[in-house]
Amino acid sequence: MQNIDKIIDKWNADPDYVIEMMQDIQDELRHTPRNALEQVTKRTKVPLARLYHIAIFYKSFSLEPRGKFEILVCTGTGCYVKGATLILEAFERELNIKTGETTSDGLFTLEEVRCLGCCSLAPVVMINKNIYGNFTTDKIKGILEAIYEVEL
Numbered sequence: 001m002q003n004i005d006k007i008i009d010k011w012n013a014d015p016d017y018v019i020e021m022m023q024d025i026q027d028e029l030r031h032t033p034r035n036a037l038e039q040v041t042k043r044t045k046v047p048l049a050r051l052y053h054i055a056i057f058y059k060s061f062s063l064e065p066r067g068k069f070e071i072l073v074c075t076g077t078g079c080y081v082k083g084a085t086l087i088l089e090a091f092e093r094e095l096n097i098k099t100g101e102t103t104s105d106g107l108f109t110l111e112e113v114r115c116l117g118c119c120s121l122a123p124v125v126m127i128n129k130n131i132y133g134n135f136t137t138d139k140i141k142g143i144l145e146a147i148y149e150v151e152l
């Protein structure tokens, strides 16, 4: 809870900055757990229900722990017409999870997004802010193996 208090202190426990506090908590813990939100409520007096509303409304927050690596597969129109669905399905098979889920080792979360803003590179995958353009399913194994090599 010390880390949470430090984050709240950083924003002077100002109720106008609860979203920023929650974003810092999300970055620190890879999710916004109930006990952290309760602490924000206690210190800022912003009702817990409002914090939950924010956490559910904004896709950048998660009430469940997220993977260390977030794989975002774009299925916007530009990427969809170039086979994004096949890429998403290939990641699901390779990671043995469904879209929206996190692997049991806590390493990967797989998400589908609508346009990453670089349609000229379609189809596009983003992993922890790194963009992979002109993506093909045969790249998946190599990318995952490189990450496993460093992380395991």
Ligand code: FES
Pocket (backbone or CB within 6 Å): 074, 075, 076, 077, 078, 079, 080, 114, 115, 116, 117, 118, 119, 120, 122, 123, 124
């Ligand atoms: S539609 Fe995929 S990046 Fe725009």
